[in-house]
Amino acid sequence: MSQERRIGDVILKVDNVSLAFGGVKALTNITFDVCEGEVRSIIGPNGAGKSSMLNCINGFYKPTEGIITFKGESHSQMETHQAASQGIARTFQNIALFKGMTTLDNVMTGRNLKMRKNFLWQSLYYGPAMREELEHREAAERVIDFLEIESIRKTVVGRLPYGLQKRVELARALAAEPDMLLLDEPMAGMNYEEKEDMCRYILDVNDEFGTTIVLIEHDMSVVMDISDRVVVLDYGQKIADGDPDEVRANQRVIDAYLGVQHD
Amino acid sequence: MTGGIVANETANTFPKLLERNAHIRGKRVAIREKDFGIWQSWNWSEVAKEVRSLACGLQVIGVNRGDKVMVCGDNRPDLYWSLTAVQALGGVPVPVYQDSVADEMQYIYEHAEATFAIVENQEQVDKVLGIKDKIPSLKGIVYTDTRGLRHYNHPSLYDFAVVQEEGRKYDAANPNFYKEKISSGAGEDICIMLYTSGTTGRPKGVMLSFDNMIITSANCSELEGLSDQDDILAYLPMAWIGDNIFSFAQSYVSGYCVNCPESSETVLEDLREVGPSYFFAPPRIFENILTTAMIRIEDSAAIKRKMFHFFMNVAKRVGLDVLDSKPVSLGDRLLYWLGDILVYAPLKNVLGLSKIQLAYTGGVAIGPDIFIFYRSLGINLKQIYASTEAAVFITIQRDGEVRPETSGKPALGVELKIAEDGEVMFRSPGVFQAYFKNAEATHSTKTDDGWVHTGDAGFIDGDDDLRIIDRSNDVGKINNGAMFAPNFIENKLKFFPHIREAVTFGDGRDNVAAFINIDQESVANWAERRNLAFSGYTDLAGQDLVYDLIQECVESVNKDLAGDENLKSSQIKRFLILHKELDADDGELTRTRKVRRSVVVERYGELIEALYSGKTSCEVEAEVTFEDGRKDNIRANLKIREAIINGGTQAIAADTAYGGK
Numbered sequence: 001m002s003q004e005r006r007i008g009d010v011i012l013k014v015d016n017v018s019l020a021f022g023g024v025k026a027l028t029n030i031t032f033d034v035c036e037g038e039v040r041s042i043i044g045p046n047g048a049g050k051s052s053m054l055n056c057i058n059g060f061y062k063p064t065e066g067i068i069t070f071k072g073e074s075h076s077q078m079e080t081h082q083a084a085s086q087g088i089a090r091t092f093q094n095i096a097l098f099k100g101m102t103t104l105d106n107v108m109t110g111r112n113l114k115m116r117k118n119f120l121w122q123s124l125y126y127g128p129a130m131r132e133e134l135e136h137r138e139a140a141e142r143v144i145d146f147l148e149i150e151s152i153r154k155t156v157v158g159r160l161p162y163g164l165q166k167r168v169e170l171a172r173a174l175a176a177e178p179d180m181l182l183l184d185e186p187m188a189g190m191n192y193e194e195k196e197d198m199c200r201y202i203l204d205v206n207d208e209f210g211t212t213i214v215l216i217e218h219d220m221s222v223v224m225d226i227s228d229r230v231v232v233l234d235y236g237q238k239i240a241d242g243d244p245d246e247v248r249a250n251q252r253v254i255d256a257y258l259g260v261q262h263d
Numbered sequence: 264m265t266g267g268i269v270a271n272e273t274a275n276t277f278p279k280l281l282e283r284n285a286h287i288r289g290k291r292v293a294i295r296e297k298d299f300g301i302w303q304s305w306n307w308s309e310v311a312k313e314v315r316s317l318a319c320g321l322q323v324i325g326v327n328r329g330d331k332v333m334v335c336g337d338n339r340p341d342l343y344w345s346l347t348a349v350q351a352l353g354g355v356p357v358p359v360y361q362d363s364v365a366d367e368m369q370y371i372y373e374h375a376e377a378t379f380a381i382v383e384n385q386e387q388v389d390k391v392l393g394i395k396d397k398i399p400s401l402k403g404i405v406y407t408d409t410r411g412l413r414h415y416n417h418p419s420l421y422d423f424a425v426v427q428e429e430g431r432k433y434d435a436a437n438p439n440f441y442k443e444k445i446s447s448g449a450g451e452d453i454c455i456m457l458y459t460s461g462t463t464g465r466p467k468g469v470m471l472s473f474d475n476m477i478i479t480s481a482n483c484s485e486l487e488g489l490s491d492q493d494d495i496l497a498y499l500p501m502a503w504i505g506d507n508i509f510s511f512a513q514s515y516v517s518g519y520c521v522n523c524p525e526s527s528e529t530v531l532e533d534l535r536e537v538g539p540s541y542f543f544a545p546p547r548i549f550e551n552i553l554t555t556a557m558i559r560i561e562d563s564a565a566i567k568r569k570m571f572h573f574f575m576n577v578a579k580r581v582g583l584d585v586l587d588s589k590p591v592s593l594g595d596r597l598l599y600w601l602g603d604i605l606v607y608a609p610l611k612n613v614l615g616l617s618k619i620q621l622a623y624t625g626g627v628a629i630g631p632d633i634f635i636f637y638r639s640l641g642i643n644l645k646q647i648y649a650s651t652e653a654a655v656f657i658t659i660q661r662d663g664e665v666r667p668e669t670s671g672k673p674a675l676g677v678e679l680k681i682a683e684d685g686e687v688m689f690r691s692p693g694v695f696q697a698y699f700k701n702a703e704a705t706h707s708t709k710t711d712d713g714w715v716h717t718g719d720a721g722f723i724d725g726d727d728d729l730r731i732i733d734r735s736n737d738v739g740k741i742n743n744g745a746m747f748a749p750n751f752i753e754n755k756l757k758f759f760p761h762i763r764e765a766v767t768f769g770d771g772r773d774n775v776a777a778f779i780n781i782d783q784e785s786v787a788n789w790a791e792r793r794n795l796a797f798s799g800y801t802d803l804a805g806q807d808l809v810y811d812l813i814q815e816c817v818e819s820v821n822k823d824l825a826g827d828e829n830l831k832s833s834q835i836k837r838f839l840i841l842h843k844e845l846d847a848d849d850g851e852l853t854r855t856r857k858v859r860r861s862v863v864v865e866r867y868g869e870l871i872e873a874l875y876s877g878k879t880s881c882e883v884e885a886e887v888t889f890e891d892g893r894k895d896n897i898r899a900n901l902k903i904r905e906a907i908i909n910g911g912t913q914a915i916a917a918d919t920a921y922g923g924k
Binding site: 137138141142144145146148150151153154200204207208 | 298299300301410411413414525526528529532
């Protein structure tokens, strides 16, 4: 009935990555790794480069220097759709759902890369395309069941409260059956109860599907509770890396968050 | 006795009834559950197989005759099967409210001497594990949903599917075991124990026998002509006697199909999809459905709104007579027919009530306007007077004799009498055996010759229908000597969609005062239409305009009360709007949402004193309990308002009409 949570080999390696927008250095020589099955957090004060780091991992930004290795394949330049088809899914800091579509349709878009029938088959609908759609619908329903959003299945997403929209976004990412899930501030702007729920879902996803999770979060108590390891960025530089207790005790982290006294 | 049915030897327990159903209607659908967006179904033979393997599996893990097995979770087929499986082994299932907090749960587990628990999911497992150390009798916990439980390696935890698998192996090795077990069950065995919500004191375990449940169910099915063609939605808590009769016992007796919703949030949608033919809901739910519909009508286009109101007036005028097959003029018949096409049928369809043959409501009084609204649409909604101690049915309104203010005539097999002090008493085949481990309470509730004290005051009117006045414990006297019946006044207040709950005081006082809980959905919608900004419940409840709104409601109740010679002293002098909703988690309501007066009095004593002093406001701090047991404080400054009291006896009907506000 029981086995310990399995944390496997390195699935993602970020090697000496730098990113500059003109003269602004968003990231400077960042190196860290993520192991299969772990919950890895990236934290840091505002403007530390957390989202930039995530955008590099899923190919939205191209690092100016350095190499990112995912499942043994190295890239310095990668397109977002390549990242997606390799098994990386993500959610966004500002919700990026199709506001005019229902929850179900949004979740189904998460299956898009897995659809094999072409446009012509799909416009015919009956026959193979329908069978395929039914399979994908089943997968989508599993996610809907898992995240307990049955009651809003047919509700247009734009009408939902913020906390639920976040959950729909997570559902869409999960529908892609990713190996690695990038979550950009999944708990921002939520109340205590919503945060608690979201933590539960993140841990359950990690637990049930063994999905590796890379998480950016502001709320320190959340991060320390659910992460296996934490990377701390400040002004585009890595200042600490380790398990939550180590990071909490690290003087540079304390300084970055609380400020340093200047003589 | 006024007739009724006696169960025979071959069908006097639920496991035996299940075998019978599998035999005579094996291919008919017995139970459905919406899962992964699709209605999954099991026919009677499949249910019989599921129950059989589960019973054998429970035997393997150690459930014995007489064991109390707690069952806790939403309405799920596997939990209903658990009831039968435990009964097959001679055990007693004890359904527990799934939203109970740890304290309540611990009390019931301890009191019932629970040996096993069959629960739905991780949340419930966590709760039971949390109290397990204090319950030495508890030997094992079975869970049906494995999610999140992968890393729990407690030795006494069992996966439902694994238990069934073990059961199938055991059954293959001992093919006669199950048959012998169920044939040893008898009608007088205890088949279920239900803890009453208890508006006063600790919950009591009501023990009911197979005969109680089966004969009562059969009598109702006989009276109302229920058959295996019917469908019902199982959405009320399993720990409540009503669900046990409607979604379990009557289904086994009549063979109809029970539909389990996808989740508690999707009930209204699932109701629409299922379109049940038999339906029970407490007045609260009928009020909610109506409020939601009215809000949407008010937001709709003018032409639709006008059409709706026009035809609703037609329905109000002639709908009841049409339903009761009384003579109606041809012109009105035509109008009603047109209204049915344009308004009533589409509305019923949206509400999921198109196929209703029989709908019951009960528990507390339903507002006459709400009651008439549904009946005038052609829905056969009837009131029942029910009690856990009676296995639900005491009185049922008869077709064609439905009046809003009565509770109907005694159900088949029920005898009714009014004691000298006005208390309603009954005797029936459904009368409970005893309270578990509480001989004293049993003795004070049930007389030696089987009559049960209901604790409600009432009388039998000229048409032989029962009318309930109030809980006799609650009825008191105002200082001028007039009778004070708090429930009666509170129900009048609650008929307004803006008022969710009300508590009135007056016993031993000079006049009546009230606490009001606003209905958030309704008042928020009202506020939005007036561009009234608010930040949350507490803020909304404290707004002056909301006070004005509630004051109108209170004064309209006062006018109504002034028209009655006995009740004119009960007009509400001062009231306040509470800053938080009364909540079962805080112990202010029972799990079936009835007010616990003593708790409210104790907790808000200051506010009550303020109502009876000259103060115009009062500072209050209240503790709220979250679902996981954490506590927090809410602080607020509540205003107190004075309402107009009517002196004369002018009879002005309260404007409680739907749409009127």
